[in-house]
Amino acid sequence: MSRLEKHAWFNIAVFAAACVLFAIAYPRIGLLPATGCIGLCGLWGLTPRLFYPKGNLYAFLDEREQVIMRRSLQNGHAVFWALYFLSGMLAWTLHRGSDITIPADALIPLVVGSLIVVEVVRSISVLILSKTGLNHAEL
Amino acid sequence: MQNCKINNQIRRLRFEHGEMTQEELGDKVGVTRQTIIALEAQKYYPSLELAFRIARAFSVHVEDVFQHSDG
Numbered sequence: 001m002s003r004l005e006k007h008a009w010f011n012i013a014v015f016a017a018a019c020v021l022f023a024i025a026y027p028r029i030g031l032l033p034a035t036g037c038i039g040l041c042g043l044w045g046l047t048p049r050l051f052y053p054k055g056n057l058y059a060f061l062d063e064r065e066q067v068i069m070r071r072s073l074q075n076g077h078a079v080f081w082a083l084y085f086l087s088g089m090l091a092w093t094l095h096r097g098s099d100i101t102i103p104a105d106a107l108i109p110l111v112v113g114s115l116i117v118v119e120v121v122r123s124i125s126v127l128i129l130s131k132t133g134l135n136h137a138e139l
Numbered sequence: 140m141q142n143c144k145i146n147n148q149i150r151r152l153r154f155e156h157g158e159m160t161q162e163e164l165g166d167k168v169g170v171t172r173q174t175i176i177a178l179e180a181q182k183y184y185p186s187l188e189l190a191f192r193i194a195r196a197f198s199v200h201v202e203d204v205f206q207h208s209d210g
Contacts, residue, residue, distance in 0.1 A: 001173075002171055002173045003171075062169065062170035062171050062174050063170065063174075063185070063186055063188075063189055064170065064171075064173075064174040064177060064183050064185075065171070065173075065174070130173070132182070133177055133180070133182025133183050
């Protein structure tokens, strides 16, 4: 398993732990404090960067892995914009004709949740592309 | 874009050069063993720079390692 795949598995493990912690904490301490648990997992997610030169994973990657990394970032971006569109349209559809607005408290979890989904999609893309292959000319 | 396939002789050349391992070739050309595996399985087409480095590692011309065929 390459370093890039290990990093992707690590990311997925961090997010799985964050989801479990959030699910445990939310009923007990509420929405916003529970997002603090996700924040703590974010700190854990940063730890591998301590072992990379200048915190940069790219320095360890060869050209194929860099191509996979870039393509996975593109996939993550595509998913982010799809989520952005769908959540916006969903909110508009649900509250059309009413004066209800999205609560300010929900914004932070929404943004954090979107970024988590993006990072998970990116990590899964890395694992899939590492197995299926990718041409240098595909970018 | 026209369909094409790039075949390579990396596996054969490795064995002709003292049964060089994928790890050794990877170290010589500056990529991981996984990338050499992907190249041999034709799951990854290398950059021109890497193609030249691989050819140089075997002391042959690029076209002795990689062959282009229209599909």
